[in-house]
Each structure stands twice: as C-alpha cells, then as structure tokens.
Amino acid sequence: xxxxxxxxxxxxxxxxxxxxxxxxxxxxxxxxxxxxxxxxxxxxxxxxxxxxxxxxxxxxxxxxxxxxxxxxxxxxxxxxxxxxxxxxxxxxxxxxxxxxxxxxxxxxxxxxxxxxxxxxxxxxxxxxxxxxxxxxxxxxxxxxxxxxxx
Amino acid sequence: xxxxxxxxxxxxxxxxxxxxxxxxxxxxxxxxxxxxxxxxxxxxxxxxxxxxxxxxxxxxxxxxxxxxxxxxxxxxxxxxxxxxxxxxxxxxxxxxxxxxxxxxxxxxxxxxxxxxxxxxxxxxxxxxxxxxxxxxxxxxxxxxxxxxxxxxxxxxxxxxxxxxxxxxxxxxxxxxxxxxxxxxxxxxxxxxxxxxxxxxxxxxxxxxxxxxxxxxxxxxxxxxxxxxxxxxxxxxxxxxxxxx
Numbered sequence: 001x002x003x004x005x006x007x008x009x010x011x012x013x014x015x016x017x018x019x020x021x022x023x024x025x026x027x028x029x030x031x032x033x034x035x036x037x038x039x040x041x042x043x044x045x046x047x048x049x050x051x052x053x054x055x056x057x058x059x060x061x062x063x064x065x066x067x068x069x070x071x072x073x074x075x076x077x078x079x080x081x082x083x084x085x086x087x088x089x090x091x092x093x094x095x096x097x098x099x100x101x102x103x104x105x106x107x108x109x110x111x112x113x114x115x116x117x118x119x120x121x122x123x124x125x126x127x128x129x130x131x132x133x134x135x136x137x138x139x140x141x142x143x144x145x146x147x148x149x150x
Numbered sequence: 151x152x153x154x155x156x157x158x159x160x161x162x163x164x165x166x167x168x169x170x171x172x173x174x175x176x177x178x179x180x181x182x183x184x185x186x187x188x189x190x191x192x193x194x195x196x197x198x199x200x201x202x203x204x205x206x207x208x209x210x211x212x213x214x215x216x217x218x219x220x221x222x223x224x225x226x227x228x229x230x231x232x233x234x235x236x237x238x239x240x241x242x243x244x245x246x247x248x249x250x251x252x253x254x255x256x257x258x259x260x261x262x263x264x265x266x267x268x269x270x271x272x273x274x275x276x277x278x279x280x281x282x283x284x285x286x287x288x289x290x291x292x293x294x295x296x297x298x299x300x301x302x303x304x305x306x307x308x309x310x311x312x313x314x315x316x317x318x319x320x321x322x323x324x325x326x327x328x329x330x331x332x333x334x335x336x337x338x339x340x341x342x343x344x345x346x347x348x349x350x351x352x353x354x355x356x357x358x359x360x361x362x363x364x365x366x367x368x369x370x371x372x373x374x375x376x377x378x379x380x381x382x383x384x385x386x387x388x389x390x391x392x393x394x
Binding site: 031071075082085 | 162275277279343345346347348350355357360389391392393394
C-alpha cells in the first residue's frame with residue numbers, strides 16, 4: 001500500500017507544516033507567558049517548543065533525503081543551499097533553546113518572569129531562522145518549480 | 151486585569167507577525183524588481199573572435215551563462231575559449247566532426263598524459279554540465295572548478311561507474327564523497343554544482359554525490375582528462391550561481 005500519493009514527490013512537503021505551526025504556536029504561548037503567572041502556560045509553551053523541535057529534526061532529515069530525489073535547476077542551487085543551511089541553524093537553535101528553557105523552568109532559582117523575557121527575546125531570533133527557512137523553501141517551489149510536476 | 155494582559159499579548163503577537171510579514175513582502179518586491187531588470191536585458195550573439203554563445207548578458211550583472219558548442223576548426227575554437235592548466239593541445243589532439251544527427255561533436259583523442267581545458271573566465275558558485283560520450287574512452291574524466299592551478303582545484307570525477315567528489319589543495323587530494331552510478335554507453339549529461347558549501351555531482355537528472363566543505367576562492371572551470379581513448383563532447387554549459 002502506497003503511503004504517499006503519486007503527485008507528492010516526498011514526505012518533506014507534508015512534514016514542513018508541523019514545525020512551522022508548532023513553533024509558531026509555542027512562540028505565541030510564550031508571549032502569553034510574560035503576562036501571566038500560570039505555570040500551565042509555561043508548561044504549554046515548553047511542550048510546544050519540544051514538539052516543534054522534534055518535528056524540526058524529522059523535517060530536516062526528510063529534507064536531506066529529498067535533495068537526492070529532486071531535479072533542481074542550476075539557478076535554484078544557491079537558494080537550496082541557503083535553505084538547507086537555515087534549516088540546520090533552526091534545528092540547532094531550537095534544540096539548544098528548548099533544552100535551556102525547560103531546564104531553566106525545572107531548576108531555575110531566578111525570577112521566572114525574567115527568565116521568560118530573556119528566552120522570549122531569544123525566541124525572536126529562532127523565529128527569524130524559521131521564517132527565513134520557510135521563505136526560501138517557498139521560493140524553491142514557487143519560483144523555481146522544485147518538486148512540482150512542471 | 152487578566153483580560154487586559156491577554157489583549158496586550160494578542161496585540162503584541164499580531165504586531166510581530168505583521169512585522170515579519172512586511173519584511174518578507176519587501177524582500178519579495180525587491181526580488182521581483184531584480185527579475186524584471188534581468189528579463190529586459192538582451193542576450194548578445196557570438197563575437198567573431200569567440201566560439202561560444204552567451205545565454206544572457208545583462209550589462210548590469212557580472213554573471214554570464216556560457217553554453218559552448220563545437221564550431222569551426224577545433225584548435226581555433228579551443229584556443230579562443232579555453233586555455234590549458236595541465237598538459238596541452240598535443241595531449242588531446244582535438245577535431246570537430248558531425249554526427250549522424252547533424253550535430254557538431256568535439257572529438258578528443260586523449261593520450262595518457264593528463265590535460266585540463268578550462269574557460270578563460272573565473273567563477274565562484276557555479277553549475278557545470280557537459281553532454282558527452284565516453285564509449286571509447288578509458289580512464290578518469292573530471293569536471294573541475296575553482297581551479298587555481300594544476301595543484302589546487304575542486305573536482306567531480308567519473309571513472310567507469312564510479313563517481314568521486316573531492317578537492318586538490320596544493321597537490322594533496324581530499325575525497326568528500328564517492329558513489330556508484332549506472333553507466334551509459336551512449337550520450338549522457340554529467341553535471342556538477344558548487345553552491346556555497348554544498349557540492350553535487352549528477353548523471354542525467356540523478357544526483358550521485360553530495361558533499362559539503364568550505365567555499366574555495368573563485369577559479370577556472372572546465373574538464374580534465376586522465377585516461378586514454380576517444381572522448382566526444384557535444385556541449386559544455388556553465389551557469390554562475392548568484393548568492394541568495
């Protein structure tokens with residue numbers, strides 16, 4: 001039984017939506033964290049960051065596999081190269097960030113509000129990496145037609 | 151109080167999203183303008199002293215695609231567009247013939263001595279594709295790029311059904327990646343791309359090797375023979391890759 005339909009070149013195209021949605025949701029819940037004392041909100045943002053980071057890893061690996069299966073025109077190679085680099089930076093960033101945030105929550109003796117604020121400012125950097133990666137991925141498909149029937 | 155905090159958070163979140171969205175739109179607009187400028191540029195025809203076709207020339211950009219096809223006298227054609235960084239004309243004994251389809255073919259009668267034929271222009275990030283037939287050729291054929299001299303260059307080599315990607319730095323060879331591919335006894339395309347720190351070697355549309363390493367300084371691009379026999383070439387295409 002075929003899992004993927006014929007028109008779908010690889011699973012990377014499906015998976016990319018998960019880190020984008022999870023990390024973006026995590027970011028907004030993290031923002032709410034700054035305005036509330038509820039520990040549930042902190043736990044929720046940590047959970048979303050954790051799930052988002054895990055899916056970032058899976059998506060990154062699926063992307064590495066997809067590269068070998070696609071016919072990429074020369075003009076798209078630099079975009080692909082930068083997309084791959086940005087995806088790696090996103091993965092590394094959120095791996096370190098999420099680990100740090102969770103550890104700070106569990107063991108942090110400092111004021112949780114200050115910790116939340118510092119991590120939120122760091123999260124803005126992570127969101128830049130995520131958006132840039134997605135932007136370049138979109139460019140590959142819509143400008144250069146990578147992975148499409150055309 | 152809780153409601154106000156929630157509304158503030160929502161407003162802030164919306165603001166940040168709109169900010170990133172606006173930045174992305176600005177980038178898209180400036181890219182569209184850049185593309186329009188390119189599409190208005192005229193490609194110029196062959197210059198009398200050159201034997202290659204430029205696919206596009208903006209006059210506002212340094213990048214210049216090259217689509218080289220054999221034409222006229224072999225030695226004149228090669229001297230006009232290439233120079234040797236290894237060996238010389240006597241090592242490849244070139245001739246231009248016409249095949250059964252009426253297409254011009256560059257035939258290299260390669261001796262055992264290595265020879266590297268490179269375009270006059272240097273490139274940094276680049277894609278190179280050659281359409282060739284090595285049915286009667288034995289040995290290694292390399293596409294070289296970022297070539298400074300005989301001892302310093304990047305390459306993707308094919309020998310039989312093996313493809314090797316590596317670089318030569320001051321005479322010392324470093325292999326990045328190697329893999330087997332399905333051989334063809336007929337005409338096929340052999341291509342290489344060097345985009346930032348990502349390097350690929352492909353046969354036809356299939357990627358065979360994919361390696362990563364630091365970017366090298368810009369250098370010459372061409373082919374290198376380390377074998378013996380008849381090597382036939384229909385086309386060599388060079389596409390400079392613009393930074394993202």
